[in-house]
Amino acid sequence: MAILELTQKLLAAKKAKNISFDDLGNLLGRDRVWVAALIYGQASASPDEASKLVHALDLPEEIAEELTQFPLKGSLEPVIPTDPLIYRFYEIMQVYGMPLKAVIHEEFGDGIMSAIDFTVNVEKETDPQGNRVKIVMSGKFLPYKKW
Incomplete structure (x- = not known):
């Protein structure tokens, strides 16, 4: 299957x-x-x-x-997604990816946020002007190794 x-x-x-x-x-x-x-x-x-x-x-x-089988991770094709909701995440990274990277590096140093030691939560925020989606991502900081 x-x-x-x-x-x-x-x-x-x-x-x-x-x-x-x-x-x-x-x-x-x-x-x-x-x-x-x-x-x-x-x-x-x-x-x-x-x-x-x-x-x-x-x-x-x-x-x-x-x-129970180990998955082949990464289900999106290597093209710009066309689904409107998924595209917005792509758009967010296009607009805020480099600023987020700069802030993370300033705060933590040269490294990445793990997507392995990682959690994500989706919350609904009630707002009189329309409900809002709140996504909280938390990943372990992994500094780049020097050798």
Whole structure:
């Protein structure tokens, strides 16, 4: 089963059961964004997590095995994304990438923010002029090694 096919099965079952990413996150003891990453083939589950997920979605147990495989990370094609929401993240990095890099280097030194030792949270901020999306990313700072 291809990753896309697996993702489609998982999303269809999630929709049929009317279960949210939050619900699945609570079931697995994980954040909803991590659960979404698992479903989209960008993370791997432990055997216990995979089993709990397929049982919650009433899917065959053999799907659990696929969820424990190491993923091929990075699902976007190497072109500018066309989905409007995903494109906005690309646009944000185009506009604020270098300023963020400069501020991080000024604060921490020469290095990167890990995407491995990393968490991301999505929050809804109520605003009278329209609700706002708040995304909080937290990654370990990794200084470049000198040798």
